[in-house]
Amino acid sequence: MASRVQPGKPTITDVARRAGVSKSLVSLVMRGAAHVSPARRQAVKKAAAELGYRPNAMARSLVQRRTHIVGVMVSDLHNPFFADIVAGIQDEAVRTGYKVLVNTGNRAAAREADALETLLQLRADGLILAGPVLEDEVILRASREVPIVLVGREARGATVDSVTNDDRAGAEVAVEHCVSLGHSRIAHIDGGHGAGAPDRRRGYEAAMRRLGLARFISVVSSTFTEEGGHRGCLVLLEHSPRPTAIFVANDLAAIGALNAIEESGLKVPDDISLVGYDNTSLAALRHISLTTIHQPRLDMGQLALSTLLERVDDGRTQPARVVLSPTLVVRASTAPPRPDGTGGP
């Protein structure tokens, strides 16, 4: 009972036999080719439906020597950032007729290497690596066997493409926003080795200098986590005079900073303004309502795939470096500084 009907799944030959035609013709019908008489086409379709026939993608790919699959390796499925990247890739994939298969390495280089290997053995037509922590060398080697696009990380080498946002410009916009509100003592909590963190820091410093606020530059080093932002902020709150605005390297850390500020009995944005980076769904929560820098993630995903396909389908061989502009999203965590106080305790 419940015995699966298992004389093996039906093959193209079974369909051919049942429809009384050659397997070549079945192949043509399944691919919707022209030059097949309506009668035969009908017969083949009927036979296929009756048998529950489903083409074997591997056999097909073996002879075609392409899979119409793009492999996507995501560093961390927990980060909502990548969910949008994947969504963008998928939008573009349905338009171009490719299948998307996702893999993940859970932030560990060794696991990422495994994931990459799986995709390579599968003979995906192209690969998109989203925020990998994998060594440059490994990526470069792989890129000589299959086209690869990096997302959210700069590429090295002529065989690798990349799609990123302009972290430096984004940071400058953040600073400009604070200045336009009247702030001068604007501090920065940076993201350590996180992807894009160094550029965001450089952007912060450049903007401060450009706007004549070089003497207020104040950076505390941290990580891309809530915990990191919390610790970094506590350090800043000790400073005297205390900053009136803080630009944090990503949203998650900014929320940690938010906690630290509130725990200290201060209020955002009344006492301190806060700006994040990434515009994750977290920032949009009304309970948090964080002013932040938006990266066009959907676009980045779409562009990653179309850039990839330029190599796959059109044979491009020059490296591509796509850089998108981030934009400011103003919410409730920024406001002009207190007119009276200079903010110092």
Add this chain to the structure above:
Amino acid sequence: MASRVQPGKPTITDVARRAGVSKSLVSLVMRGAAHVSPARRQAVKKAAAELGYRPNAMARSLVQRRTHIVGVMVSDLHNPFFADIVAGIQDEAVRTGYKVLVNTGNRAAAREADALETLLQLRADGLILAGPVLEDEVILRASREVPIVLVGREARGATVDSVTNDDRAGAEVAVEHCVSLGHSRIAHIDGGHGAGAPDRRRGYEAAMRRLGLARFISVVSSTFTEEGGHRGCLVLLEHSPRPTAIFVANDLAAIGALNAIEESGLKVPDDISLVGYDNTSLAALRHISLTTIHQPRLDMGQLALSTLLERVDDGRTQPARVVLSPTLVVRASTAPPRPDGTGGP
């Protein structure tokens, strides 16, 4: 220039030629078989490394008639819930030597059907469907061709297995917690058609009755979104007397409720206690610190795969229904009701 070295990727035959052996022997070496002389083994490995040979997974699977791939279709990559499920699946996969390939349908039945089809054509050895919105009928049909496990959704039919948490019990625990703190006027914002929502509602009602609070049962219908929780909560706040505790069907909606309460000038937990469901990372944010019901997501992922493999490897044919117990996680959003006030405006 930068011309890819493209006389096609090296095959097993290339390796055999270069090592001066038959392709059968290369095959044996690549699979680490015994009964191969050290000298030849060495020679083959050397040749393979020099050529950059990588076995073609499709050709292999074609003849073996298994792929050692489990396909995972996730309804929504944006939901951090599924990230943990996938992580659990992956943990188990490395232990058992399977590869995991993920797919998504973006909450749309049509896209999910496509994703499923891709996995079926790939001839994955088994499928895990995480929170699909796909019709029962489609899943049932697919399950006759390949073993399928449903996660977070009840299965219908003897050919489909499922791994879920006991939503009803979880809801009861939530209510009991509130009662133990001294609450009586405990309301519920439910999740409409969301997965598990009906059972959570039933659990709420059952617990209220069991604890002699039937007359305080108060349910407002909503959705699994922040917006939904916000709206639902506004309705409850109009009631007089107002509830002193609210059990919301999931964390996201609970955060919406949190906003509504604070916008009304009330405080959590002083004026109203709040309990969510899922224990997402959101709930753990210190700024939010939501008491909630935890589902053992990692375990659920692991169990999903091991349940699947019972069919794939051990030939199980009886349906399996795995149900895990949720647990209470107490944070800062719940407290005893105000000793004085009866809470009504």
Add this chain to the structure above:
DNA sequence: CGGTTCCGGTAGAACGTTCCACCGTGACGA
């Protein structure tokens, strides 16, 4: 009427593996 072209269709060789049957060669026991 002879030649060309198009249409509908078929046969059989790939594609890159693994698996099965088989083959020498020594070693070993009777």
Add this chain to the structure above:
DNA sequence: TCGTCACGGTGGAACGTTCTACCGGAACCG
């Protein structure tokens, strides 16, 4: 001296497709 057996190794048939010929007939053109 014979089997018998284990060891190390090989050849070739699968696996389920697509692709490249090629074929017979009808239609068309000059």
